[in-house]
Amino acid sequence: MSFKDEWNLESALKILQHPTVDSKLWAEAVEWLLKYGPSSIQKILLDASNTATKIQFPELKPSHYTSDGQPIYDTEKLAETLGISEDEVKEIIAKKGMEEEPFDAFGDFDDSSKTIH
DSSP, rough: HHHHHHOOOOHHHHHHHHHTHHHHHHHHHHHHHHHHSSSSHHHHHHHHHHHHHHHHHHTTSSEEOOOOEEEEEEEEEEEEHHTSHHHHHHHHHHTTTTSOOOOOOOOOOOOTEEHHH
16 A cells, blocks of 8 residues: 555644644654645645744755745755754655656755755
8 A cells, every 4th residue: 555545634633633642643644744745734734844944953944945835945054053964955855756656745855956845
């Protein structure tokens, strides 16, 4: 069964609303919604993610923005901010890219520009 088929809109939203859900399960529901949920929910989640990033990592600044206003980050700066190696950042991005479709919430990795969004 593919990741896309593991969830549906109703089950993902129930997980997000549950008061005591496991954090890993919650993150999987969010990832599913970001990939396959309605655009209105994707926008809410991306806006919340951008706000949380600005609050938790104020030193992390986007290198530029997509045409729809989503931030794009340099992988080297991201690694430095998170305290991990750039290779680990690339590994995480590649792992997310192993799905049937790219995981747009984190963006596609472009090795030539070393950026993600």
